[in-house]
Amino acid sequence: MRLVLGEKGIPHELVRENPWEKRDEFIDMNPAGETPVIVEVETKAVLIGSQPIVEYFEETTEKAPMLDGNARARAEVRRLVQFIDERLYGDVVAPLMHERMMKRLVSRQAPDTGALRQAMRVGNNYIDYLDYLLDNRRWLAGSSLSLADFTAAAHLSVIDYLGALDWRGHQQTKDWYSVMKSRPCFRPLLGERMENIAPPAHYDKVDF
Amino acid sequence: MRLVLGEKGIPHELVRENPWEKRDEFIDMNPAGETPVIVEVETKAVLIGSQPIVEYFEETTEKAPMLDGNARARAEVRRLVQFIDERLYGDVVAPLMHERMMKRLVSRQAPDTGALRQAMRVGNNYIDYLDYLLDNRRWLAGSSLSLADFTAAAHLSVIDYLGALDWRGHQQTKDWYSVMKSRPCFRPLLGERMENIAPPAHYDKVDF
Numbered sequence: 001m002r003l004v005l006g007e008k009g010i011p012h013e014l015v016r017e018n019p020w021e022k023r024d025e026f027i028d029m030n031p032a033g034e035t036p037v038i039v040e041v042e043t044k045a046v047l048i049g050s051q052p053i054v055e056y057f058e059e060t061t062e063k064a065p066m067l068d069g070n071a072r073a074r075a076e077v078r079r080l081v082q083f084i085d086e087r088l089y090g091d092v093v094a095p096l097m098h099e100r101m102m103k104r105l106v107s108r109q110a111p112d113t114g115a116l117r118q119a120m121r122v123g124n125n126y127i128d129y130l131d132y133l134l135d136n137r138r139w140l141a142g143s144s145l146s147l148a149d150f151t152a153a154a155h156l157s158v159i160d161y162l163g164a165l166d167w168r169g170h171q172q173t174k175d176w177y178s179v180m181k182s183r184p185c186f187r188p189l190l191g192e193r194m195e196n197i198a199p200p201a202h203y204d205k206v207d208f
Numbered sequence: 209m210r211l212v213l214g215e216k217g218i219p220h221e222l223v224r225e226n227p228w229e230k231r232d233e234f235i236d237m238n239p240a241g242e243t244p245v246i247v248e249v250e251t252k253a254v255l256i257g258s259q260p261i262v263e264y265f266e267e268t269t270e271k272a273p274m275l276d277g278n279a280r281a282r283a284e285v286r287r288l289v290q291f292i293d294e295r296l297y298g299d300v301v302a303p304l305m306h307e308r309m310m311k312r313l314v315s316r317q318a319p320d321t322g323a324l325r326q327a328m329r330v331g332n333n334y335i336d337y338l339d340y341l342l343d344n345r346r347w348l349a350g351s352s353l354s355l356a357d358f359t360a361a362a363h364l365s366v367i368d369y370l371g372a373l374d375w376r377g378h379q380q381t382k383d384w385y386s387v388m389k390s391r392p393c394f395r396p397l398l399g400e401r402m403e404n405i406a407p408p409a410h411y412d413k414v415d416f
Contacts, residue, residue: 031337032291045280051259052286059279071267072253078260083240129239 001036001050003150006185007064008057012038020106051081054147066147077141080133080148084155092123092164093155100162105195120164127156127170134172153180157189161199167208174208182206209244209258211358214393215272216265220246228314259289262355274355285349288356292363300331300372301363308370313403328372335364335378342380361388365397369407375416382416390414 005012017026017035030037030048038047047053058067067074096119099111130152133140141148156177159165167174180186190204202208213220225234225243238245238256246255255261266275275282304327307319338360341348349356364385367373375382388394389412398412410416 032295047280047283048287049290051290052283055286056279056283059282071264072255074267075255075260075264078263079256082257082259087240 001053002189003154003185004054004057004064004066004147006188007066007150007183008061009063010057010061020102050085065144066150068144068146069142073142073144077146077148080141081151084148084151088123088126088152088155092119092126093158095119096123096159096162096164100164101194101197104197116164120166123159123164124166127165127173130176131170131172134176140176149176149180153177153186154189157181157186157203161194161203162197163200178206178208209261210397211362211393212262212265212272212274212355214396215274215358215391216269217271218265218269228310258293273352274358276352276354277350281350281352285354285356288349289359292356292359296331296334296360296363300327300334301366303327304331304367304370304372308372309402309405312405324372328374331367331372332374335373335381338384339378339380342384348384357384357388361385361394362397365389365394365411369402369411370405371408386414386416 002014017023017037019026019033019035022033026037027033029039029046032048034049036048036050036053038053039045040047047056054066058065067077095115099116099119103109103111130140137143139145139149140152156165156173181190193199210222225231225245227234227241227243230241234245235241237247237254240256242257244256244258244261246261247253248255255264262274266273275285303323307324307327311317311319338348345351347353347357348360364373364381389398401407
């Protein structure tokens with residue numbers, strides 16, 4: 001979401017929300033209790049969920065199209081976004097965050113090393129699939145840079161931050177990720193740090 | 209998906225796929241291994257996933273708009289669709305199908321009555337939320353019939369088929385569902401039966 005706002009040059013102020021706190025005011029805004037939520041300053045209108053928000057700004061701004069091409073090309077972008085946001089997230093990012101972040105910050109338990117190994121093993125298969133796509137296409141969804149690239153790069157950055165990415169054998173995805181990292185919209189995110197969890201030394205470097 | 213194809217009058221032939229069989233040919237078509245998948249007869253082009261498919265037909269057909277209104281109205285439709293497809297599905301429909309269908313047809317176990325009760329209790333909360341929306345709006349997402357209505361009606365029909373819907377205290381949603389059921393696109397679906405699992409007597413009746 002933040003990468004898309006950055007690419008499109010939409011001014012915004014970040015407000016931190018910890019969804020696991022289930023604040024009443026936040027649930028009133030979004031019954032699903034999830035981020036991202038955008039509140040328009042002037043109208044107080046609320047926009048909810050990364051896919052609806054991206055489609056909204058895609059319809060209302062010209063700059064940095066995220067769903068370029070014809071209807072079929074857009075269907076491929078949307079397929080990949082859903083695949084990454086649901087499957088890669090559910091199988092890899094969510095378990096890694098649970099073991100490495102939530103257990104440390106919220107429940108103060110040690111991570112389950114078996115669960116970590118499993119998430120990294122499955123993550124490797126997903127990156128094989130990205131390698132395969134990039135063997136055949138300029139960008140993940142086809143000939144245009146699209147929401148699929150920003151979505152995948154965002155999730156990979158979380159996996160990489162948590163030290164769970166082994167780039168060996170993934171030259172195609174590594175080259176593509178280096179290009180994504182060097183975009184101006186990516187720089188502010190790479191400069192941020194989680195509380196008490198340091199990323200590996202290569203995390204914010206464009207050459208890694 | 210089938211309700212939308214029916215509303216838009218898009219001719220199609222149904223091909224049964226049991227995703228849990230993980231057929232190689234199906235995984236080759238859709239690496240996520242999930243239905244729905246549409247193959248265009250003439251071009252052999254493959255469209256994957258209900259949200260990308262609906263957006264595709266929304267962009268390429270005029271009839272029966274599913275995302276009517278302005279960008280903000282569309283954001284609300286997409287928010288509700290995601291909420292229903294992910295949360296209502298994950299919290300209610302998936303556990304019910306697991307307990308009542310998958311355990312019977314695939315693993316031949318008895319359902320866990322605690323899990324069933326929990327799914328029905330949570331399902332009741334979701335229908336309270338639909339009641340609340342319909343107290344304030346003509347249709348679920350606003351003044352126009354939209355994809356949110358078809359998505360919710362499809363999931364409710366599965367819950368109802370599995371005998372897990374208690375309509376008492378839900379007059380608004382009941383009236384709305386009766387209207388949805390009476391649409392021609394809904395009739396063929398209400399006539400179908402799962403193997404070895406009969407729905408309650410009221411399941412396919414418009415007055416229930």
